């Protein structure tokens with residue numbers, strides 16, 4: 158499905174020496190910054206846009222589990238190279254990737270796959286838990302009056318099930334853009350969702366160079382870059398590290414984010 162990534166990145170990723178962890182390997186584990194391009198060339202960040210699945214909520218494991226179950230029926234195994242191509246996308250787009258990449262399209266349609274997946278997922282999503290550092294970062298930015306928004310490939314029904322236990326935290330977002338929003342014509346890696354999110358802040362369209370996106374998925378990182386935004390990637394460690402190269406900064410956890418590096422107010426507990 159290589160052709161499903163129509164947007165070619167065209168920015169320069171100068172690996173930076175500004176952050177101590179990039180020059181001193183001993184500090185690297187301390188900071189848990191996997192890699193970093195210089196944020197200084199981007200100008201200070203004024204607005205933040207969060208992805209949801211796999212970044213704020215530990216929901217990617219549900220998709221993985223269900224897809225493993227479905228594939229086992231065909232004596233096939235689900236792996237992280239397929240996962241990398243599906244994650245972050247709208248449901249139907251991910252479903253097409255699944256049936257094509259597994260060679261099942263003749264026996265299983267994308268629609269039938271979705272129906273079967275849905276039946277299992279709807280029982281799992283209400284148990285969704287927050288990822289480490291998600292609550293701390295959202296609450297910090299909100300308290301410091303940094304405008305924050307959510308941009309998730311999830312459609313409304315899934316969004317509601319996943320956030321059932323976390324309504325108060327998600328209400329801190331200035332706005333939420335979902336995968337089934339009419340303005341999101343194409344899912345990630347198209348920039349549609351991030352451009353829609355940037356438009357809906359109170360003070361009108363935000364200059365993309367002043368927007369920082371947090372993402373876990375390769376398609377989401379590309380979508381942010383296609384929208385000309387800066388992006389911090391917090392990938393699952395099982396994802397191939399070649400997917401890190403497109404991000405401006407790669408962290409092991411949201412807990413390792415240093416707002417000051419991006420011109421954002423520092424944590425008071427740091």
Ligand SMILES: O=P(O)(O)OC[C@@H](O)CO
Nearest residue numbers: 209210244245309310311
């Ligand atoms: O955009 P996010 O929030 O990762 O959601 C996509 C999703 O439906 C699962 O991969």
Ligand SMILES: [Mg+2]
Nearest residue numbers: 208210211373
């Ligand atoms: Mg995600």
